[in-house]
Amino acid sequence: MHRRHAVGLVLRRLFPPGLDLRRVLRGRIVRWVLVRAHRDRAEFPRLVHARERPVTLGVACALAFLAALPQLCSP
Amino acid sequence: MIGVIGPLVQGKRELRGSVRPVTVFALGAVAGAAITGVVIGVLAGAAQAVAGEGTRAVAVGVAGCLLLLADLGAFGLRTPTLRRQTCSTWYRERGAGRVWAFWGFDLGLGFSTIRLSSLYWLTVLFVAAFVSPVLAPLVLAFYGLGLGVGFAAAVVAQAWSTPSSNASPGLGLLRAAAPVRLVSVAFLGVVSIAIVLTRGGPWT
Numbered sequence A: 001m002h003r004r005h006a007v008g009l010v011l012r013r014l015f016p017p018g019l020d021l022r023r024v025l026r027g028r029i030v031r032w033v034l035v036r037a038h039r040d041r042a043e044f045p046r047l048v049h050a051r052e053r054p055v056t057l058g059v060a061c062a063l064a065f066l067a068a069l070p071q072l073c074s075p
Numbered sequence B: 001m002i003g004v005i006g007p008l009v010q011g012k013r014e015l016r017g018s019v020r021p022v023t024v025f026a027l028g029a030v031a032g033a034a035i036t037g038v039v040i041g042v043l044a045g046a047a048q049a050v051a052g053e054g055t056r057a058v059a060v061g062v063a064g065c066l067l068l069l070a071d072l073g074a075f076g077l078r079t080p081t082l083r084r085q086t087c088s089t090w091y092r093e094r095g096a097g098r099v100w101a102f103w104g105f106d107l108g109l110g111f112s113t114i115r116l117s118s119l120y121w122l123t124v125l126f127v128a129a130f131v132s133p134v135l136a137p138l139v140l141a142f143y144g145l146g147l148g149v150g151f152a153a154a155v156v157a158q159a160w161s162t163p164s165s166n167a168s169p170g171l172g173l174l175r176a177a178a179p180v181r182l183v184s185v186a187f188l189g190v191v192s193i194a195i196v197l198t199r200g201g202p203w204t
Helices: A021-025 A053-073 B016-050 B053-072 B099-109 B119-130 B133-160 B171-175 B177-200
Strands: A008-011 A032-035 A038-043
Touching: A053 B119, A053 B133, A053 B177, B016 B099, B016 B119, B016 B133, B053 B119, B053 B177, B099 B133, B119 B133, B119 B177, B171 B177
Parallel strands: A008 A032
Antiparallel strands: A032 A038
């Protein structure tokens, strides 16, 4: 028997401005998000995380840079 | 690191002739680190498809705490690392012109030489868990950039220091290893906890 995985999520209503969609998704990865009354408009998670990505990227780059510095003192 | 790739640091004390070797070293390091980033990107694609962000955050935070214990030597744990140094004889075998690229690439790979602390491994886990697989090589390139900048700083410091006949130029950095490692370990702990609090908690 095959397990079924959600590929999309339908929200009950239009989400108000400022609602953090990550909380709705709770970290789940879905192919797209459909909002009732806007069924013709799919929003990809790529766009959902668009605001968060620069911060994550900046933290990752800073971590990588800092991780190199102790190596100067390695034998 | 400086102890092995010492000919430049130990030899000439003039900055003008050091620009090309340092630049080639930095480019090699960025290239090596970016290649490691490609591999991490593949792992990131798999990890991010399997688990949700909260799960990944907790996993990275817990792994970070384990790495912290390993760095502190608790429970007989040790920093995960190969005991290999980059090859000092490449200077003779490859020639002074090309050796900087080889050293940079080898050290930029990250995993192939000895680690002073586990901060590098936490970075790898963070990238695999949270960074887009496509951008992983770019992020890891900053590791190579860090090596290049650090090496350039060491060369500048060496050029400005007072020459001493009986002291090895890399000795100061080796002596600084213990406090630098301590700072690195503290930073590792803070970052691990911060990851869990900012991304793994039910309030996030």
